[in-house]
Amino acid sequence: MASTGTQRRGDTRQRIQDVALDLFVEHGYEKTSLREIAERLDVTKAALYYHFKTKEDILVSLFADRAEPLDALIAWGESQPNTLETKKEFLRRYVEQLKDSSRLFRFVQENQAEMRDLRVGETFRSRVEATVGLLLTPAPSLADRVRVTTALLSLHAGMFALRDVEGDDEEKYDALLEVSFDLLTAAHEGDRGQGA
Template sequence: MVRGNTRQRIQDVALELFAEQGYEKTSLREIAERLDVTKAALYYHFKTKEDILIGIFQDLTRPIDELIAWAQEQPRTLETKQETLRRYQSALADAAPLFRFMQENQATVRELSIGLTFKERMVTLSGLIQEPDFAMADRVRCISALFTMHAGMFFMQTIEGDPEEKHEAVLEVALDLITQAHHA
């Protein structure tokens, strides 16, 4: 089997187990058993649970890092900021399993190196969609646009309706907030 496929399978199964029974209660042995591989085979790819989690985090956040790099190269226009939010929503959707894990395992995330880097990403992204000379209320609108997208991931699951319609509604509200901030 190709190394990348095995590595991905290990990460997927580990994330499933972490979600089912919690990060702390999941052992490398259980991950190996669920995959039907030896612990030695698992060790070839990852030495610790933390290594698995960091690998998952890096793979699922790479699109967010690419988005930040793209946005930093663009003109600071309303159109760029709107496109940044559209791309961010797509990256969030792809990383949904990781965000569920982070929500359910907040203490673990705080202890690991991944928590800080996520916070840094959010600070960078919020800086890219607002301007330093904006009035405070408009800066809040810009930051709220990001949090609208996060809330859309977590809380819209409990609201009845077509998933695509909910997805579009969350994006519409986020875009409204950023547009309002620019026209104030």
């Protein structure tokens, strides 16, 4: 019986996260209140407070729930040889995580100003920096840093930018990966060319 109560609390927590994220994306983080979240859920503010005291707590929980798979991917990348094929495989796996968290990344894209001021923004930035670091070659040129950063950020912003372009999401992700691979390859080969 105890697990049923725990399961219900987990389901409620998930519902709160889902509804809050929908509202954050629809109206923006700043314009969404806890009252609106409670109303959309059809619960009292007191019931909402039982799980989350602030809307930032909700946002932190959303990122925390998605951090574990990304941290595991970063750890995998750090344990691999610094080859172009490893980096491409990393990006393939990264795209799968983006697909699973597309609404959250859309929120980040549309709420960049707020992200700078929230504690979760620093956590997000540090993971992006760690990911860029994995994709760089030793002693990259400034241009190669730009290529790698652009390769990663194009995956983040690409689906948002392509939302009105004809084609299904898989085709769009494939096209974004192709462009990211081109940039990654140029950065990887640029470093080899400098070392030769």
